[in-house]
Amino acid sequence: MSIETMIVGSGIDICENWRIRKLLNKHGDRFLNRVFIPDEIEYCMKKKDPVPSLAARFSVKEAFIKALGIRRTLSLSYKDIGLSGSVGKKNIIIVGKVHDLMQQKKVVNVQFSISHAKDYSCAVVILEA
Numbered sequence: 001m002s003i004e005t006m007i008v009g010s011g012i013d014i015c016e017n018w019r020i021r022k023l024l025n026k027h028g029d030r031f032l033n034r035v036f037i038p039d040e041i042e043y044c045m046k047k048k049d050p051v052p053s054l055a056a057r058f059s060v061k062e063a064f065i066k067a068l069g070i071r072r073t074l075s076l077s078y079k080d081i082g083l084s085g086s087v088g089k090k091n092i093i094i095v096g097k098v099h100d101l102m103q104q105k106k107v108v109n110v111q112f113s114i115s116h117a118k119d120y121s122c123a124v125v126i127l128e129a
Contacts (some may be wrong), residue, residue: 005128008105011066013059014122020055035061037082037093055121056114057083060092063112063125068101083114090114105129 023031032041032054042055044050061081065072080098083090092110094102109128115121 005109007126008129009067009069009125009127011063011068011125012122013033013062013066014120015055015059015062015120017051017055017116017119020058021051024051024054024074035078037079037084039084039093040082045088052118052121056116056123059121059123060112060114060125063123064092064094064098064110067125067127068098068105070101102127 032045036044036054036057040054044057046054047053058078060083061078064081065076070076076097080094080096082093084093085091092112096112102117106129107127107128111125111126112123114123
């Protein structure tokens with residue numbers, strides 16, 4: 001027996017890596033700790049160049065907010081959306097107000113994909129109920 005799901009939202013985002021590099025250079029740990037969860041910081045900062053990985057994770061956060069169909073407001077924290085795991089399969093972690101919004105929309109599954117290159121990083125998020 002299979003349970004049918006329905007797509008209730010989708011979002012996509014592309015990020016210019018130089019924008020994340022500029023924020024990292026200007027604000028350092030303050031920027032990292034305001035936007036990313038500890039697992040994301042630890043994973044990305046081990047890289048020779050952490051910026052593409054940070055930008056890809058930033059894109060996941062933006063794509064997720066778009067998939068929920070809401071505007072980015074100061075009441076939402078980017079840290080409510082995070083990725084854990086390293087090479088291969090990553091897990092999405094949702095907490096706080098974003099988690100509450102997911103429950104309101106009866107989201108039961110999140111599909112996502114991220115990618116990054118030298119200049120750009122992107123993500124796609126699909127929410128199923």
